[in-house]
Amino acid sequence: MVCHLGARRKLVAPCSIVIFGASGDLTTRKLVPALYHLRKENQMPPEFRIVGFARREKTDSSWREELRQALDQFSRTKPVDEAVWQEFSSHLTYCQGDLTDPAAYAKLERQLSAFGSLPLRQNLLFYLATTPSQFAPAIEQLHHAGLIGGPAATGWQRIVVEKPFGHDLASALRLNDELTRYAQEPQVFRIDHYLGKETVQNILMFRFANSIFERLWNRDSIDHVQITVGESQGVGQRGGYYEEAGALRDMVQNHLLQVLSLVTMEPPVSLDAEAIRDEKVKLLKSIRPLGEAEAARQVVRGQYFAGTIGGELRPGYRQEPKVKPDSNVETYAALKLFIDNWRWSGVPFYLRTGKCLPSSVSEVRIQFRPTPYVLFAAQCGQRLDANSLTLRLQPNEGISLRFNGKVPGPSVAVRPVRMNFTYDAEFGAYTPEAYERLLLESMAGDATLFIRRDEVEIAWQIVDAIRHGWAGKPLANREFYAAGTWGPVAADDLLAQAGHAWHEPLIPPHQPPSVRPPG
Numbered sequence: 001m002v003c004h005l006g007a008r009r010k011l012v013a014p015c016s017i018v019i020f021g022a023s024g025d026l027t028t029r030k031l032v033p034a035l036y037h038l039r040k041e042n043q044m045p046p047e048f049r050i051v052g053f054a055r056r057e058k059t060d061s062s063w064r065e066e067l068r069q070a071l072d073q074f075s076r077t078k079p080v081d082e083a084v085w086q087e088f089s090s091h092l093t094y095c096q097g098d099l100t101d102p103a104a105y106a107k108l109e110r111q112l113s114a115f116g117s118l119p120l121r122q123n124l125l126f127y128l129a130t131t132p133s134q135f136a137p138a139i140e141q142l143h144h145a146g147l148i149g150g151p152a153a154t155g156w157q158r159i160v161v162e163k164p165f166g167h168d169l170a171s172a173l174r175l176n177d178e179l180t181r182y183a184q185e186p187q188v189f190r191i192d193h194y195l196g197k198e199t200v201q202n203i204l205m206f207r208f209a210n211s212i213f214e215r216l217w218n219r220d221s222i223d224h225v226q227i228t229v230g231e232s233q234g235v236g237q238r239g240g241y242y243e244e245a246g247a248l249r250d251m252v253q254n255h256l257l258q259v260l261s262l263v264t265m266e267p268p269v270s271l272d273a274e275a276i277r278d279e280k281v282k283l284l285k286s287i288r289p290l291g292e293a294e295a296a297r298q299v300v301r302g303q304y305f306a307g308t309i310g311g312e313l314r315p316g317y318r319q320e321p322k323v324k325p326d327s328n329v330e331t332y333a334a335l336k337l338f339i340d341n342w343r344w345s346g347v348p349f350y351l352r353t354g355k356c357l358p359s360s361v362s363e364v365r366i367q368f369r370p371t372p373y374v375l376f377a378a379q380c381g382q383r384l385d386a387n388s389l390t391l392r393l394q395p396n397e398g399i400s401l402r403f404n405g406k407v408p409g410p411s412v413a414v415r416p417v418r419m420n421f422t423y424d425a426e427f428g429a430y431t432p433e434a435y436e437r438l439l440l441e442s443m444a445g446d447a448t449l450f451i452r453r454d455e456v457e458i459a460w461q462i463v464d465a466i467r468h469g470w471a472g473k474p475l476a477n478r479e480f481y482a483a484g485t486w487g488p489v490a491a492d493d494l495l496a497q498a499g500h501a502w503h504e505p506l507i508p509p510h511q512p513p514s515v516r517p518p519g
């Protein structure tokens with residue numbers, strides 16, 4: 001039996017989507033291809049318009065033409081369906097203007113009214129694909145132009161904001177205050193595109209729609225958990241941004257803590273957005289705070305130096321464009337966290353993320369406790385593998401369970417075997433982009449997959465405490481790693497303290513670099 005719980009069954013009311021930052025990378029690479037696919041799969045509302053807003057001079061047709069060309073490159077399905085594109089692109093219009101200029105909003109208002117349909121003027125999704133410093137002025141101007149209403153407004157108006165959401169707790173608090181000065185919290189949809197991934201959403205289904213695993217999902221059965229979000233790319237042309245961010249802000253504050261909260265939260269009372277987000281917040285609040293001493297013991301940072309990935313030589317971080325030659329910014333972070341609640345007391349959670357790792361891979365590995373060794377001591381000694389469950393978030397999306405089996409034959413030989421589920425084999429190649437789901441949910445008004453104000457703030461508290469511990473301390477030799485390795489030696493030491501070791505995700509073989517720290 002298939003139970004439909006999600007947005008595929010939701011009716012989305014006619015609406016206009018206004019994209020601020022319409023000439024930017026995110027719009028071209030992600031947002032418009034996602035909207036095209038929603039149209040292709042008949043998931044857009046019966047009546048809709050997409051208005052692109054940016055400063056550059058463009059006409060409707062020149063914007064459409066640029067997007068059409070980009071779609072050849074960025075569409076997840078190829079070739080582009082010309083008939084669908086022609087119909088879809090007739091809904092696209094461009095509004096040239098500066099988002100600090102009141103006259104531009106008056107023009108936008110006229111453009112929306114000219115669609116000649118009340119829902120297209122009243123139901124408005126404002127997607128802020130711009131820098132965070134532009135969020136507040138845009139919302140203020142939208143308010144003054146009568147485009148964002150208060151509770152008494154007719155229709156609905158929502159604001160989608162991109163990450164990064166602040167760069168520390170103080171800036172996130174400020175941003176939250178600014179966003180909610182002219183809009184209500186339920187109108188604000190903060191994106192973490194990780195939550196749009198099918199595999200990340202499946203964590204809750206996997207845990208709470210099956211009885212067999214949830215019974216083991218606690219400190220009695222689980223020895224420790226490892227969460228890896230690795231990227232094989234370096235910072236490339238984004239050195240300027242990365243110098244201000246670093247791995248902790250760029251990945252841990254959002255994606256890793258979100259995945260951790262889904263893996264460890266208590267069952268929500270319902271699948272409503274607030275019920276799920278309440279549990280995530282409760283979980284984040286139970287993470288044991290890291291003071292300076294704990295941060296020094298439990299958090300490792302790293303930075304890549306030159307090495308090879310897949311046979312290709314990669315420059316070190318300090319040699320990347322727009323990066324200071326003596327930069328101390330971390331391109332890698334590994335954390336050991338404890339969750340002080342009844343379910344998880346004493347279980348270590350290891351989180352790691354890094355750039356220039358051997359492959360781009362995200363997974364959660366649940367390591368169960370070992371069996372008593374007595375029975376197979378003669379055959380395996382202390383080496384009998386403990387069971388583990390791996391949730392592969394990307395690539396090769398799926399889940400595998402590793403357990404021990406008897407090797408066929410007359411001797412009593414035991415070795416680990418795997419039961420493997422893959423999305424491709426089970427559901428075919430339907431892998432929507434995260435942005436498709438997130439755009440659909442924001443049009444439908446379901447905030448489950450978006451980050452609530454208090455979630456953002458608690459996540460920053462955790463990250464700020466760690467950054468505070470790092471302040472003024474240069475990277476040590478043991479914190480450097482060669483591009484193409486799984487991180488610095490210091491990260492191995494972090495797990496070795498408790499007799500653990502990182503599990504290396506399965507990847508195609510690459511040429512390993514031979515050296516470790518420079519100097």
Ligand SMILES: NC(=O)c1ccc[n+]([C@@H]2O[C@H](COP(=O)([O-])OP(=O)(O)OC[C@H]3O[C@@H](n4cnc5c(N)ncnc54)[C@H](OP(=O)(O)O)[C@@H]3O)[C@@H](O)[C@H]2O)c1
Nearest residue numbers: 021022023024025026054055056098099129130131162163
């Ligand atoms: N790109 C990604 O994959 C990605 C992923 C996650 C998050 N994000 C976040 O999404 C946001 C946008 O990223 P992006 O990569 O698309 O940036 P981008 O390529 O630099 O685009 C910025 C956009 O903002 C517009 N803009 C800037 N100032 C403006 C102004 N005063 N008035 C009107 N429009 C203005 C620019 O258009 P004009 O110059 O024509 O005005 C451009 O369309 C950033 O906050 C980024 O951190 C991006």
